[in-house]
Amino acid sequence: MNPLAHFDPDDPYPESDGEPMAENTEQYEWLVKIKENLEILFAQDPQVFVAGDLFWYPVLDRRIAGPVAPDVMVAIGRPKGRRGCYKQWEEGGIAPQVVFEILSPANSLKEMADKLAYYDAYGIEEYYVYDPSANMLEIRLRQEGRLRRMSHLNGWISPRLGIRFALSGETLEIFDPQGQPFLTSVELAARLRDEAARAEQEHARAEQLAERLRALGFEP
The missing domain is CATH 3.90.1570.10 (tt1808, chain A)
Structure with a gap:
């Protein structure tokens, strides 16, 4: 490994070598x-x-x-x-x-x-x-x-x-x-959507239960 390869005295600490981040x-x-x-x-x-x-x-x-x-x-x-x-x-x-x-x-x-x-x-x-x-x-x-x-x-x-x-x-x-x-970003986004959907379903069930209780004369 040559530490002076591509050395530029005007830019001794370059931030990029022009190569891609990944090969595939x-x-x-x-x-x-x-x-x-x-x-x-x-x-x-x-x-x-x-x-x-x-x-x-x-x-x-x-x-x-x-x-x-x-x-x-x-x-x-x-x-x-x-x-x-x-x-x-x-x-x-x-x-x-x-x-x-x-x-x-x-x-x-x-x-x-x-x-x-x-x-x-x-x-x-x-x-x-x-x-x-x-x-x-x-x-x-x-x-x-x-x-x-x-x-x-x-x-x-x-x-x-x-x-x-x-x-x-x-x-x-x-x-x-x-x-x-x-997780990948796609997997993480899918998990967040699933969790949001589950939370919405739980909220809907709670609202339905509250409606039934009110119909029976109970205040939840």
């Missing part, structure tokens, strides 16, 4: 689902920053490192808000603790090895790599100063986020600490 629709759907559900999970905590496809510069000197844009990253202890990129020296020196990568056919073994080395060197605590086409999940946890691969994956609970991972025969499922599954 499945990768994009997973990226958005994980990012948005984490946003929902930590919506009430002003000190959890969640981002998708955002350049992370770990050190000031571009000759040393970076950047890399994780598919999804979580920085605990940093305030929410807009950023064009994540400059760690402006973020209290706090590295993102959790990173997710969603594989696509375009990801080479060298690219992923370089990313692992980068995340290992600059302080990531939890690293999740999911391959949707093969339905394979790789989990690495920082132990004794290194990102080490975990062997017991099914039912894994993130130490930092409290979310649970479950690999079925067909796909990966992720659950929040209350056991609610991560």
Whole structure:
């Protein structure tokens, strides 16, 4: 990984490399689902920053490192808000603790090895790599100063986020600490419509019961 690749002295910390966020629709759907559900999970905590496809510069000197844009990253202890990129020296020196990568056919073994080395060197605590086409999940946890691969994956609970991972025969499922599954925006909208319809039905039943009671001379 060449930290000076595409280096422009007039723009030493670019916010984009001109590449698409995702290589295909499945990768994009997973990226958005994980990012948005984490946003929902930590919506009430002003000190959890969640981002998708955002350049992370770990050190000031571009000759040393970076950047890399994780598919999804979580920085605990940093305030929410807009950023064009994540400059760690402006973020209290706090590295993102959790990173997710969603594989696509375009990801080479060298690219992923370089990313692992980068995340290992600059302080990531939890690293999740999911391959949707093969339905394979790789989990690495920082132990004794290194990102080490975990062997017991099914039912894994993130130490930092409290979310649970479950690999079925067909796909990966992720659950929040209350056991609610991560949903796509379409699934979430459908659930909200169902809940609104159920609430309306309950209200109608309550109104019918009240009418019957009034007809019998009782005031509900």
